[in-house]
Amino acid sequence: MRLGSTQGTTCRRTPHFHVEKAAGAWEIKVNFMRHPDEMCEIVRPKVPKKRADRPRRSELREIAKAAEEHRAELLEQYEQDVVVNDPGPER
Numbered sequence: 001m002r003l004g005s006t007q008g009t010t011c012r013r014t015p016h017f018h019v020e021k022a023a024g025a026w027e028i029k030v031n032f033m034r035h036p037d038e039m040c041e042i043v044r045p046k047v048p049k050k051r052a053d054r055p056r057r058s059e060l061r062e063i064a065k066a067a068e069e070h071r072a073e074l075l076e077q078y079e080q081d082v083v084v085n086d087p088g089p090e091r
Contacts, residue, residue: 015078018043019063026054028063032074036064 014034020027027043040060048054055063067074 015075015082017074017078021055025052028055028060030063030067032067032071036061036068039064039067 014031016029016031018027018029026045026048029041029043030039031041032039040055040063042054045053
């Protein structure tokens with residue numbers, strides 16, 4: 001599992017990556033440092049018109065399981081590729 005092209009990306013959020021179904025039917029954000037039951041967040045569509053427009057539970061479980069198994073590698077790649085903007089305590 002790879003984060004894709006994230007080099008030089010700036011981010012202020014928890015380590016994550018996005019998964020999109022072919023043809024853009026749906027997109028989820030995977031917060032891979034969270035517990036597997038809380039990893040996947042549906043990005044789009046927020047309100048699906050039909051069942052095929054959202055990921056199946058089995059797909060979410062499979063993605064979370066793979067992210068949990070490869071958490072160390074994902075975090076290493078994330079830290080290598082993403083510039084984390086930490087506003088610090090003064091903001």
